[in-house]
Amino acid sequence: MKLLLLPLAVGVATATPLAIMADSFIKRGVPSSINYSQMVLYGGFELAYNLTGDEKYASWYRGQIDALVQNDGTIKDWDYEKYSLDNYRMGNNLLYWYEKTGESKYKSAASIIRQQINRHPRTPTGGFWHRDPVYPNQMWLDGIFMADSFYAKWTSKFDNENTTAWDDIALQYDNIEAHTRNPKTGLMVHGYDESKVAVWADPVTGAAPLVWDRAVGWYFLSLLEVIPVWPQTHPARKRLIDYFTTLATALKKTQDTSGGWWLIMDEQYVGDEKNYIESSGSAMFTYGFLKGVRLGLLDRGQYLAPAQKGYDLLVNKFVVEKDDGTVDWEGTVEVGSLSSDASYEVSSRETIPLHNFYGDDQKTNLL
Ligand SMILES: *[C@@H]1O[C@H](CO)[C@@H](O)[C@H](O)[C@H]1NC(C)=O
Ligand SMILES: *[C@@H]1O[C@H](CO)[C@@H](O)[C@H](O)[C@H]1NC(C)=O
Ligand SMILES: *[C@@H]1O[C@H](CO)[C@@H](O)[C@H](O)[C@H]1NC(C)=O
Numbered sequence: 001m002k003l004l005l006l007p008l009a010v011g012v013a014t015a016t017p018l019a020i021m022a023d024s025f026i027k028r029g030v031p032s033s034i035n036y037s038q039m040v041l042y043g044g045f046e047l048a049y050n051l052t053g054d055e056k057y058a059s060w061y062r063g064q065i066d067a068l069v070q071n072d073g074t075i076k077d078w079d080y081e082k083y084s085l086d087n088y089r090m091g092n093n094l095l096y097w098y099e100k101t102g103e104s105k106y107k108s109a110a111s112i113i114r115q116q117i118n119r120h121p122r123t124p125t126g127g128f129w130h131r132d133p134v135y136p137n138q139m140w141l142d143g144i145f146m147a148d149s150f151y152a153k154w155t156s157k158f159d160n161e162n163t164t165a166w167d168d169i170a171l172q173y174d175n176i177e178a179h180t181r182n183p184k185t186g187l188m189v190h191g192y193d194e195s196k197v198a199v200w201a202d203p204v205t206g207a208a209p210l211v212w213d214r215a216v217g218w219y220f221l222s223l224l225e226v227i228p229v230w231p232q233t234h235p236a237r238k239r240l241i242d243y244f245t246t247l248a249t250a251l252k253k254t255q256d257t258s259g260g261w262w263l264i265m266d267e268q269y270v271g272d273e274k275n276y277i278e279s280s281g282s283a284m285f286t287y288g289f290l291k292g293v294r295l296g297l298l299d300r301g302q303y304l305a306p307a308q309k310g311y312d313l314l315v316n317k318f319v320v321e322k323d324d325g326t327v328d329w330e331g332t333v334e335v336g337s338l339s340s341d342a343s344y345e346v347s348s349r350e351t352i353p354l355h356n357f358y359g360d361d362q363k364t365n366l367l
Helices: 016-029 035-052 055-066 090-101 102-120 141-160 163-180 213-229 236-254 277-295 301-319 344-349
Strands: 138-140 191-193 319-323 327-329
Touching: 016 055, 016 327, 035 055, 035 319, 055 090, 090 102, 090 141, 102 141, 102 163, 138 163, 138 301, 141 163, 141 191, 141 213, 163 191, 163 213, 163 236, 213 236, 213 277, 236 277, 236 301, 301 319, 327 344
Parallel strands: none
Antiparallel strands: 138 191, 319 327
């Protein structure tokens, strides 16, 4: 196994890391499914296509989506009664294809998700439940990324004057901020239960006990998706930017000397033998720093060096080239959930490295 040594500069004519990764997924095949994990992967294909202009990425991706979107504009096997924010992530991909082709079936499919949002169960203060029936009255950082980026993109494209919708989206961010952010560290725990009945819920605040890196990553990236489409004149815009920049400050402070971030980010677990530098969260924070700089939200002088350090770790440690020319991505936690007691014991037990989601199984190198 050779390690790839790849420069941060992208857009060069040679095969980029992104293209090699996309080629690896095409080669192995990806089961077509409405799952968010697929949809996030396809977001990478949007970028690979944009970067290389190579039609093979667009056509493979479209084939995956067309296996789900039917000619009458419905979504294959869509459950109109299943209220799970995870499933709404797909709306972003549908809007991408609507924009690219103008074909109404994609907009129609996206509108199914948009309408489902109107029926989605809510906490007493108006936050979307993470899932009905399993996670009533709970908001998770992950859910913000799954639902509200799409909600904002839809609104900006088709319903921009709908102040009720913009206020409603802002409320989701305000709620999660009010209940999960630790004002001292600037970090956010995984979620909260407004009814305070979950076994993990703090009896006073409803907050979950731990800061889980990937949840923070989803949230961080969601802000970067929503801020650019947010109306300049809407008052929440300034707040959202503040949520993003203060979180970036906290992340800069908690970056490990290796360049990565710990799975469980709470200070008392940093360096613990069951804890480790986790690659998906590290990738999201690195990407967030770079995109934040590109959008002018973060200071280049302060964030470029930490981003470079994070990027170097990702490509040198976690991207592993295989003998057949494909690459693996190692050191990723498989799952983190508030389905159990959410304790450190359970959270670290759930850290099954998922280095090769759609491929064969191998041992992984963890830091
Ligand atoms: C979709 O996700 C569910 C639950 O997360 C999982 O059981 C199922 O295998 C996934 N399907 C595919 C095709 O990836
Ligand atoms: C990539 O994105 C840029 C900026 O949005 C756009 O101008 C360009 O046409 C895109 N390239 C491709 C191949 O889609
Ligand atoms: C405006 O947004 C609200 C909240 O999402 C929604 O209930 C309503 O249907 C939207 N109005 C239109 C015209 O789409």
